[in-house]
Amino acid sequence: MTAIGKTPPLLEVEELNVTFPTPHGAVDVVRDLGFTLEPGGSLGIVGESGSGKSMTSLAIMGLLPPRATMSGRVRLAGRELSGLTDRQLRRVRGDRIAMVFQDPLSSLNPYYTVGAQIEEAYRAHRQRVTRRQARRVAVEAMERVHIADAARRVDHYPHQFSGGMRQRVMIAMALCTEPDLLIADEPTTALDVTVQAQILRLLTEVRQETGAGLVLITHDLAVVSEMTEEVLVMRAGACVERASAERLFSDPRHPYTRALLDAVPRLDDEVGELRTVRGRGPSPAAGATEGDER
Ligand SMILES: Nc1ncnc2c1ncn2[C@@H]1O[C@H](COP(=O)(O)OP(=O)(O)OP(=O)(O)O)[C@@H](O)[C@H]1O
Numbered sequence: 001m002t003a004i005g006k007t008p009p010l011l012e013v014e015e016l017n018v019t020f021p022t023p024h025g026a027v028d029v030v031r032d033l034g035f036t037l038e039p040g041g042s043l044g045i046v047g048e049s050g051s052g053k054s055m056t057s058l059a060i061m062g063l064l065p066p067r068a069t070m071s072g073r074v075r076l077a078g079r080e081l082s083g084l085t086d087r088q089l090r091r092v093r094g095d096r097i098a099m100v101f102q103d104p105l106s107s108l109n110p111y112y113t114v115g116a117q118i119e120e121a122y123r124a125h126r127q128r129v130t131r132r133q134a135r136r137v138a139v140e141a142m143e144r145v146h147i148a149d150a151a152r153r154v155d156h157y158p159h160q161f162s163g164g165m166r167q168r169v170m171i172a173m174a175l176c177t178e179p180d181l182l183i184a185d186e187p188t189t190a191l192d193v194t195v196q197a198q199i200l201r202l203l204t205e206v207r208q209e210t211g212a213g214l215v216l217i218t219h220d221l222a223v224v225s226e227m228t229e230e231v232l233v234m235r236a237g238a239c240v241e242r243a244s245a246e247r248l249f250s251d252p253r254h255p256y257t258r259a260l261l262d263a264v265p266r267l268d269d270e271v272g273e274l275r276t277v278r279g280r281g282p283s284p285a286a287g288a289t290e291g292d293e294r
Pocket residue numbers: 020029047048049050051052053054055056065067219284
């Protein structure tokens with residue numbers, strides 16, 4: 001029970017651990033991670049490849065690969081998700097959380113029209129919906145993400161859309177269930193720069209319209225600086241720094257955050273040369289250690 005008049009956080013993650021068995025012993029790919037997101041808030045999770053960003057989001061969604069084990073607590077609007085049955089979990093997730101992935105082509109079924117897939121996503125979470133209603137919702141969702149000629153495009157197949165348009169379809173699909181929380185895992189990484197900007201603008205617009213919270217996963221610090229209020233920096237499965245986006249950029253405290261910031265191409269770099277983080281991050285098996293920036 002929550003106190004009267006007090007809205008619980010939208011998402012609370014406490015002491016989250018995700019472990020994979022390997023021939024060399026168990027590997028912790030997420031370690032003691034904790035954060036809170038208020039309703040309508042936004043959090044960016046950044047870190048280099050392999051730092052555990054996707055495993056964190058999959059753990060929240062209850063979609064970890066079967067071999068992974070997880071411990072810790074995930075609460076959505078005050079409700080503990082870890083004790084729920086699969087069926088209840090599917091329900092809560094589908095009703096309240098939606099996910100957008102990096103590669104829309106692999107998330108869409110090539111054999112069905114995009115409309116059929118949006119309709120299915122909608123019907124999965126609503127009882128007694130007629131085909132006509134579902135189709136209307138699909139067309140409206142496509143209009144909301146600015147797909148021109150939505151009434152006709154709804155009958156097209158995924159391969160008839162460009163990468164950016166497919167990502168719009170995925171966002172339409174996420175939106176049609178009216179989620180309280182949108183988790184976007186590298187939603188623009190597969191897209192070229194101008195299309196990236198359009199999709200990010202669309203995500204912002206959608207948030208403003210729906211009031212949904214956002215967890216945005218990216219390796220791109222420039223993206224989080226524009227898109228989220230708070231940023232959590234992950235390395236080797238653990239949080240090394242968490243701060244408002246503003247503070248993180250003006251006063252990064254952890255050496256790893258500073259190294260990541262140095263790796264961001266600046267507009268004043270003549271050829272936009274990318275300074276990469278020196279050295280490779282430690283493997284999760286080696287543990288999260290500080291100070292290996294030489
Ligand atoms: N099925 C698996 N078995 C064992 N280890 C795995 C498995 N899937 C992922 N991992 C490991 O978990 C760690 C975290 O992976 P994760 O996908 O969360 O990284 P990420 O931060 O999302 O990286 P990227 O930016 O490349 O998407 C990685 O070291 C990865 O090798």
